[in-house]
Amino acid sequence: MKKICILLSIAAISSLMAADGAAVYKAKCFSCHGDKAAKAALNKSQIIAGWDEAKIIAALNGYKDGSYGSAMKGVMKPIASGLSAEDEKAVAATIASFK
Numbered sequence: 204m205k206k207i208c209i210l211l212s213i214a215a216i217s218s219l220m221a222a223d224g225a226a227v228y229k230a231k232c233f234s235c236h237g238d239k240a241a242k243a244a245l246n247k248s249q250i251i252a253g254w255d256e257a258k259i260i261a262a263l264n265g266y267k268d269g270s271y272g273s274a275m276k277g278v279m280k281p282i283a284s285g286l287s288a289e290d291e292k293a294v295a296a297t298i299a300s301f302k
């Protein structure tokens with residue numbers, strides 16, 4: 204299952220020329236944060252739907268460098284670290300557009 208997810212993610216990402224926030228969200232975030240980011244990831248995260256772009260980027264950068272997060276931040280660190288700056292911006296804009 205995990206392998207399939209990874210393969211699907213790679214296929215989804217590599218089929219894109221430019222960062223596509225919706226595709227990044229679907230491939231890398233949807234499984235935990237849910238449809239339109241309306242779910243508490245693993246029942247632990249805050250609900251990030253409606254967060255503005257800057258707040259999401261700040262959180263992701265904080266997970267990367269360890270300056271942000273709660274008990275489950277270890278889950279987000281590798282995910283945030285795997286995003287390029289463009290992916291991060293694109294996916295943040297996508298999440299910010301969810302209401």
Ligand code: HEC
Nearest residue numbers: 231232235244245247248249259262272273274275276278
């Ligand atoms: C494996 C499940 C999982 C995936 C996949 C995942 N997240 Fe998370 N996310 C979490 C958990 C758990 C937390 C809460 C971490 C903590 O304790 O700080 C979280 C927290 C966050 C937060 C901050 C919310 C808070 O509670 O402070 C943001 C923003 C976020 N994730 C964005 C993303 C983005 C963007 C992606 C895709 C690139 C993503 N996440 C993928 C599980 C996941």
